[in-house]
Amino acid sequence: MAQHLKTFLPQLKKSELFIEDAFIDGQWVKAKDGKTFEVYEPATEDVLGRVANCDRDDIKRAIETADLGQKKFYKSTTAAQRGVLLRKWYDAIMENEEDLATILCLENGKTLLEARGEITYAASYVLWFSEEAPRAYGETIPSSTPNTTVLTFKQPIGTCGIITPWNFPAAMITRKIAPAIAVGCSVVVKPPSETPFTALALTKLAVDVGIPPRTIQVVPTRDRTAATELATNPIIKKLSFTGSTGVGKMLTQLAAGTMKKVSMELGGNAPFIVFADADLDLAADAAMICKFRCSGQTCVCANRILAHKSVAAEFTKKLVARVAKLQLGAGMDKSTTIGPLVNKGGVDKVAAHITDAVSKGAKIEIGGKKPAGKGFFHEPTVLSGVTPEMLVANDETFGPLAPVFTFESEEEAVRLANATEFGLAGYFFSRDVGRVLRVARALEVGMVGVNTGKISEAALPFGGVKESGLGREGSMYGLAEYQVIKSVTIGNTDL
Numbered sequence: 001m002a003q004h005l006k007t008f009l010p011q012l013k014k015s016e017l018f019i020e021d022a023f024i025d026g027q028w029v030k031a032k033d034g035k036t037f038e039v040y041e042p043a044t045e046d047v048l049g050r051v052a053n054c055d056r057d058d059i060k061r062a063i064e065t066a067d068l069g070q071k072k073f074y075k076s077t078t079a080a081q082r083g084v085l086l087r088k089w090y091d092a093i094m095e096n097e098e099d100l101a102t103i104l105c106l107e108n109g110k111t112l113l114e115a116r117g118e119i120t121y122a123a124s125y126v127l128w129f130s131e132e133a134p135r136a137y138g139e140t141i142p143s144s145t146p147n148t149t150v151l152t153f154k155q156p157i158g159t160c161g162i163i164t165p166w167n168f169p170a171a172m173i174t175r176k177i178a179p180a181i182a183v184g185c186s187v188v189v190k191p192p193s194e195t196p197f198t199a200l201a202l203t204k205l206a207v208d209v210g211i212p213p214r215t216i217q218v219v220p221t222r223d224r225t226a227a228t229e230l231a232t233n234p235i236i237k238k239l240s241f242t243g244s245t246g247v248g249k250m251l252t253q254l255a256a257g258t259m260k261k262v263s264m265e266l267g268g269n270a271p272f273i274v275f276a277d278a279d280l281d282l283a284a285d286a287a288m289i290c291k292f293r294c295s296g297q298t299c300v301c302a303n304r305i306l307a308h309k310s311v312a313a314e315f316t317k318k319l320v321a322r323v324a325k326l327q328l329g330a331g332m333d334k335s336t337t338i339g340p341l342v343n344k345g346g347v348d349k350v351a352a353h354i355t356d357a358v359s360k361g362a363k364i365e366i367g368g369k370k371p372a373g374k375g376f377f378h379e380p381t382v383l384s385g386v387t388p389e390m391l392v393a394n395d396e397t398f399g400p401l402a403p404v405f406t407f408e409s410e411e412e413a414v415r416l417a418n419a420t421e422f423g424l425a426g427y428f429f430s431r432d433v434g435r436v437l438r439v440a441r442a443l444e445v446g447m448v449g450v451n452t453g454k455i456s457e458a459a460l461p462f463g464g465v466k467e468s469g470l471g472r473e474g475s476m477y478g479l480a481e482y483q484v485i486k487s488v489t490i491g492n493t494d495l
């Protein structure tokens with residue numbers, strides 16, 4: 001056994017869930033040319049494993065197999081049967097929660113507690129779509145032509161390409177695969193190269209419970225050019241991507257070449273507004289969840305904290321007191337409450353945002369440093385005196401940095417909040433009902449949290465506006481992303 005696995009495998013109850021192969025045509029396989037890439041543990045920088053590095057031919061084969069699989073799958077299952085398969089997958093995920101959480105914690109860096117939370121969250125999408133599967137109703141529409149009936153059928157769009165990021169190695173996968181399977185599509189998944197093991201383990205559980213192997217293909221790769229096959233291959237009818245706005249735009253352009261339907265869940269720059277009438281303790285507690293979840297590497301994390309000037313000092317003091325209690329360390333360590341970032345690039349970006357802000361007049365209230373030693377750690381940091389000229393105002397930090405801006409009026413708060421090309425999530429704290437409705441309407445985002453920093457759940461239509469993307473995942477709208485509506489006109493019904 002390779003050296004790198006020795007310390008890791010004994011931590012799992014089912015070591016067979018740790019897989020380094022691709023899954024193509026129902027088989028766990030090496031890449032065609034035998035190449036692999038290394039995956040690192042962010043807390044130690046050690047190699048966790050070496051995964052099949054699929055090339056374009058591997059991905060093409062997976063797409064062709066998935067296409068054959070999709071046609072058979074849709075013909076041979078009812079919606080209710082697909083719901084039952086998903087329910088079995090949900091049960092298997094929950095039965096193996098601890099192993100999945102361990103794999104996720106080691107490869108992503110988030111704390112074991114957060115990793116368990118993510119597995120439960122990921123499973124909730126599978127449960128949700130197991131229940132939505134039999135409810136893909138069509139319609140009967142009154143026709144304007146005499147003796148005519150118009151019907152709609154909701155049919156699977158076909159074979160789907162799925163590309164996901166490393167920050168939620170489980171939930172971003174299940175949020176896409178579950179609705180696709182529910183409606184009778186097949187999927188070819190390119191998991192994130194930083195965190196492929198969770199996706200591979202979830203796939204094993206899916207096929208073990210009876211989801212037909214040809215409906216799910218998983219092609220890990222570090223070759224980004226090869227991965228674009230999922231955006232260009234004409235067999236793929238839908239591309240669902242979660243990741244950065246730059247890559248999302250590039251893939252959307254490629255997908256346009258064959259007019260694929262796309263879902264794009266992209267970057268954010270969430271405002272978190274604390275009005276003068278807010279409950280400041282509630283707002284500070286919520287900011288901790290909203291800002292420091294997954295070490296600040298969440299697309300819906302607060303990126304800019306805007307506090308009314310009359311409460312900014314008091315709110316900042318409360319936030320700093322809470323940040324002071326965070327324990328930075330390896331996710332597997334029980335005392336840790338905030339883990340490392342995923343890689344060195346993530347640490348460097350936080351440091352660059354702090355350096356830039358301080359050079360332009362911001363003050364470090366707590367944190368501010370990269371600890372010495374191994375691991376991609378950065379201290380959780382709060383900055384005060386932050387202004388719109390600083391990098392952090394416009395760029396998603398994606399790390400444990402809470403910059404506090406100030407404002408003087410509701411109008412100014414909304415203007416500052418909307419002064420970004422992103423429009424994913426926004427949060428605000430107020431006890432004034434009129435303001436709650438006004439500001440919720442005025443924020444240019446897809447999701448608003450009012451008096452809460454936690455919005456994510458399977459029932460929520462998840463997605464953004466502006467350059468944060470297209471489409472909605474989860475919720476009653478999630479199935480439609482993987483369906484086409486076919487209208488059927490039946491004429492001469494008096495015959």
Ligand SMILES: NC(=O)c1ccc[n+]([C@@H]2O[C@H](COP(=O)([O-])OP(=O)(O)OC[C@H]3O[C@@H](n4cnc5c(N)ncnc54)[C@H](O)[C@@H]3O)[C@@H](O)[C@H]2O)c1
Nearest residue numbers: 164165166191192224227228243244247265266267268299
């Ligand atoms: N809106 C959402 O739901 C959501 C959720 C999670 C993360 N995100 C966003 O994702 C970003 C962080 O994730 P990331 O750094 O992994 O993003 P990323 O765009 O670099 O990577 C996302 C995925 O795309 C792949 N990829 C990267 N370049 C590619 C290329 N040229 N061709 C094909 N595939 C390519 C990556 O390997 C990965 O699997 C942040 O901006 C965050 O806000 C958005």
Ligand SMILES: O=CCCC(=O)O
Nearest residue numbers: 167168298299300456
């Ligand atoms: O990072 C983005 C997704 C996180 C979530 O679903 O709350």
